[in-house]
Amino acid sequence: MTFPIYVILAGLVLFWLTNLWTRSLARDAQMRVPQPGQIQKVRGGALHYVDLGPREAQTLVLIHGISGQLQHFTYALTGLLAQDYRVIAVDRPGCGYSVLDAGDGAPLGEQGRMIGDLLDSLGVENAVLVGHSLGGAVALSMALDRPDKTAALALLCPLTQEQPDTPDMFKGLEIRSSFLRHLIANTIAGPIGKRTADKVLAEAFSPETCPPDFMDKAGAVLGLRPSAFVTATSDFCAIKDQMPQQVARYGTGLKVPGGILYGADDNLLAPDLHGQSMTAHGLNFENLPGRGHMIPITAPEDCAAFIRRMAGKAVA
Numbered sequence: 001m002t003f004p005i006y007v008i009l010a011g012l013v014l015f016w017l018t019n020l021w022t023r024s025l026a027r028d029a030q031m032r033v034p035q036p037g038q039i040q041k042v043r044g045g046a047l048h049y050v051d052l053g054p055r056e057a058q059t060l061v062l063i064h065g066i067s068g069q070l071q072h073f074t075y076a077l078t079g080l081l082a083q084d085y086r087v088i089a090v091d092r093p094g095c096g097y098s099v100l101d102a103g104d105g106a107p108l109g110e111q112g113r114m115i116g117d118l119l120d121s122l123g124v125e126n127a128v129l130v131g132h133s134l135g136g137a138v139a140l141s142m143a144l145d146r147p148d149k150t151a152a153l154a155l156l157c158p159l160t161q162e163q164p165d166t167p168d169m170f171k172g173l174e175i176r177s178s179f180l181r182h183l184i185a186n187t188i189a190g191p192i193g194k195r196t197a198d199k200v201l202a203e204a205f206s207p208e209t210c211p212p213d214f215m216d217k218a219g220a221v222l223g224l225r226p227s228a229f230v231t232a233t234s235d236f237c238a239i240k241d242q243m244p245q246q247v248a249r250y251g252t253g254l255k256v257p258g259g260i261l262y263g264a265d266d267n268l269l270a271p272d273l274h275g276q277s278m279t280a281h282g283l284n285f286e287n288l289p290g291r292g293h294m295i296p297i298t299a300p301e302d303c304a305a306f307i308r309r310m311a312g313k314a315v316a
Helices: 005-032 108-121 134-145 168-173 178-185 189-205 220-224 226-253 276-281 300-311
Strands: 038-042 045-052 059-063 086-090 127-132 150-156 258-263 284-288
Touching: 005 189, 005 220, 038 108, 045 108, 059 108, 059 134, 086 108, 108 134, 108 226, 127 134, 127 300, 134 150, 134 226, 150 300, 168 189, 168 226, 178 189, 178 226, 189 220, 189 226, 220 226, 226 276, 258 300, 276 284, 284 300
Parallel strands: 059 086, 059 127, 127 150, 150 258, 258 284
Antiparallel strands: 038 045, 045 086
């Protein structure tokens, strides 16, 4: 089957135009949300992080979720903790201003290893890991692989189990072809993301309301860049592929104290499945009535108090 030359030319023009639009969105995103922290080279890439608070204090390491960046924590939470703790918030590999040498994301365990390498380079030996959403799965992976360097877990609405169904807002992320990921990322993902941002954020925050400054102050506009889309699709596929093996390790491998805090009305991850279930492995479970999935943004005081309680359980 052959296509008329005008069809081919039209396709090339469409590709060129959408690619130009995508590049413009990416430049605008980086102007609106410039890099706030430092870059540390690690095996497999380079990680962007901010390092706040007194260096001699207990260290909290904050790990964000899918399609996020460290500004989810600097939005409100780090300011409530940095007077009393050393607070390191990190862009997961491929997110925010962190980069991967390989262009298609990294397995959850590899992400944990890279963050662990960052902590080693900073001389952090016994951190309290604070993971939100997918960041909770990465924190759990680190606790399993680095129990001697993990003092405690303080997980906020974490992904801890296999996810039985896919929330509507994530259904467009199950793309396994590297070629297709990059094609979509460099053409239509950004324009579509910009057009649907209000709807997606309303679902993510439900039953609460997304604050009007979230795109800039929380760095969400960085998600319109091609690299963010590629990483998000890779992360989504990693959840499908790797969570069963991680869950199988909890029974014998999870020895770190700590707990889980959920919004009781979380619209994306079920609190009973991903929170209450982990009490079988020694973690406390608490919830916040009337709150949704984005509690680091909507309930920072409650999150800070919870993190302080879990840090109090830290293994010396």
